[in-house]
Amino acid sequence: MIKVLFVCLGNICRSPSAEGAFRKLVEEQGLLDQIEIDSAGTHAYHVGSPPDDRAQQAASRRGIDMSGMRGRRVDEGDFYIFDYVLAMDESNEYHLREMAPAEQIHKIELFLNYAPERSEIEVPDPYYGGHTGFEQVLDMIEDASEGLLTDIKSRL
Numbered sequence: 001m002i003k004v005l006f007v008c009l010g011n012i013c014r015s016p017s018a019e020g021a022f023r024k025l026v027e028e029q030g031l032l033d034q035i036e037i038d039s040a041g042t043h044a045y046h047v048g049s050p051p052d053d054r055a056q057q058a059a060s061r062r063g064i065d066m067s068g069m070r071g072r073r074v075d076e077g078d079f080y081i082f083d084y085v086l087a088m089d090e091s092n093e094y095h096l097r098e099m100a101p102a103e104q105i106h107k108i109e110l111f112l113n114y115a116p117e118r119s120e121i122e123v124p125d126p127y128y129g130g131h132t133g134f135e136q137v138l139d140m141i142e143d144a145s146e147g148l149l150t151d152i153k154s155r156l
């Protein structure tokens with residue numbers, strides 16, 4: 001079993017979108033029994049909350065149901081459980097590095113490392129913007145999800 005954790009700041013916009021989009025891809029390829037997927041935030045502002053309505057609407061237009069997800073914060077145990085800890089932006093990556101036990105830091109990387117064809121290195125925070133930001137976030141997430149799954153398949 002390979003375990004993947006997506007991380008953003010609030011765990012209500014980008015990382016649950018990545019969790020949903022990546023799970024859909026993994027399901028389409030029949031690999032759900034071999035890959036475990038979760039998401040969390042570096043901060044606790046939205047613990048217990050469902051994903052942002054705009055994120056849910058954008059995801060639902062692409063066949064992704066996020067309604068059952070609830071926000072949670074990253075905790076130290078996550079760094080032992082998960083094989084990939086994927087940060088949406090450099091600030092998330094910085095906070096993860098601060099939290100992680102030294103011997104687990106190597107698991108932390110930027111999610112867009114898996115979309116080398118894109119010029120962006122971060123999935124930008126869409127929280128204070130409009131609906132188009134959420135579409136752009138999903139476009140980036142879908143590209144990086146393909147690259148991530150290729151990487152994981154080489155390990156299965």
Ligand code: 4NP
Nearest residue numbers: 008009010011012013014127
């Ligand atoms: P996320 O977006 O990190 O993609 O879930 C945000 C959600 C909430 C806040 C910031 C970003 N906030 O400041 O409450």
